[in-house]
Amino acid sequence: MATDAHCHVFGPAAIFPYAPDRAYTPADAPKQRLAELHNRLGIERAVIVQASCHGTDNRAMLDAIAASGGRYRGIAIVDNRQILAGAVPAALLALAADGLLGLVERRQSKWRGA
DSSP, X not given: OOEEEEEOOBOOTTXXXXXXXXXXXXXXXOHHHHHHHHHHXXXXXXXXXXXXXXXXXXXXXXXXXXXXXXXEEEEEEEEHHHHHTTOOOHHHHHGGXXXXXXXXXXXXXXXXXX
């Protein structure tokens, strides 16, 4: 079973805006384009890693996972202040059973993640 172990979805920005403090602005590459690419390449499963240009707004990634029919899993970015306060968004925790594999901590300093 061919697996893409690290991929991203970007936008579409009209639905899933990019973070104001992002280090780069990619062209939109939404879930449909990722699925088309994977179908063309024969990739059956994938891990979508939250793109830093979306910051801690994981909705584009979570939407792609939800639409994948179990084909995709994901790694989310969360703000470490939320973690320290015990307030990791309930939606992310609920999705753990449906495809979220892990969380990446966003530092309190200005986001310039990789």
